[in-house]
Amino acid sequence: MTNVSVLGAGAFGTSLALYAHHLGHQTRVWAYDDGLPERVAAKGENTAYLPGFPTPEDLLFTNDMATALEGADLVLLVVPSSFMRSVATQAAPHLPPRALVTSTAKGIERESLALMSDVLADTIPKHAPSATYLSGPSFAKDIASRLPADVSLAAADIDTARGVQEVLHSPLLRVYASDDVVGVQLGGALKNVIAVACGAADGLGLGASTVASLMTRGLAELARLGVALGANPLTFLGLAGVGDLSLTCNGELSRNRQLGLQLASGKTAREIVSSQKAVAEGYRTSMAVHQLATREGVEMPISKAVYKVCH
Incomplete structure (x- = not known):
């Protein structure tokens, strides 16, 4: 024990x-x-x-x-x-x-x-x-x-x-x-941002093909920033990368996906987050990811779009 x-x-x-x-x-x-x-x-x-x-x-x-x-x-x-x-x-x-x-x-x-x-x-x-x-x-x-x-x-x-x-x-x-301490942490953090985008795509009725594209290109963004910060790119093909990304982007219990769905309905990120007791990490993380990507010179267009919508 x-x-x-x-x-x-x-x-x-x-x-x-x-x-x-x-x-x-x-x-x-x-x-x-x-x-x-x-x-x-x-x-x-x-x-x-x-x-x-x-x-x-x-x-x-x-x-x-x-x-x-x-x-x-x-x-x-x-x-x-x-x-x-x-x-x-x-x-x-x-x-x-x-x-x-x-x-x-x-x-x-x-x-x-x-x-x-x-x-x-x-x-x-x-x-x-x-x-x-x-x-x-x-x-x-x-x-x-x-x-x-x-x-x-x-x-x-x-x-x-x-x-x-x-x-x-x-x-x-x-x-x-x-x-891979860096890779496992980054995978868990960055997938939340991509999940907000996938939730918004679902809420706007853009279809399953769009969501699949966002997930796939989002995974590429995770890997690019991860490698720039010293992560092993193979980590993002495992549980802390594509595994967590898949669940968070598709699962009905995902707070970050729900944030995206509500954004698509016309609500602002601030009013959505302020009304929730549980935390949708993607809201806060989107700003940090945007700043990290800028600092490291890494192109992350999906994450940048989520940042612009949320902040």
Whole structure:
């Protein structure tokens, strides 16, 4: 049994906590929202973010970071990229020295254009060298429903990735180890931008051929920027690239695709995002991707169009 701490009580954080508990790990969840732990305890589920999925009585939700991280062997950072720096900074003094940290955030820090690996290097420098990065096609409701899924898990040292793989891997969630930290992070972040474009194309009734073209040329954009930033181009042909891209561009549960659909109806990105409790990462990431592409001299016309529409 491993002590797993999940920082972030949104839909994906809650689903991973349920999954870790199902595997037999001692699991705790830190929640940002005041009062959410009490509501979960009273109602027996996280009605705010993942309704319909009962939470076991021994799955602890708490607003106290020290309590959530006490004795943790593996810490899953399951927060939006825009909150990664603040949450990691808050967690830093409470992280057990030997704890392994895994980020699931699929985004780029807008202000600094930093990947989450860079953010962790700044905020938890003692733990960042052994940090891992999880990405791939995995909707929260699918994980919570115990439906099969596959994900990539990257670390600078492949043996570190394999160590975390042993904790999380099962017939329900197959975890594939990688040493392409940049590629796995970029694939997870950039596909959200392309999904906004695909949702808009669907909403405008442009047809399946257009969506397929956007996905294919979008994948080329991912690879071009990834290679410019040091990623292995083959990573984008795997789970963290074409796998996650396919799900996010086509899945009805995709928040980024839904953002595109609503944009096609005439709403502005700002009013759509401000009305949602869950985060559509593609909205924020589109600005960071545009700035990165400009800085690196990489042509990304689809991503540029999404940026112009959203901002």
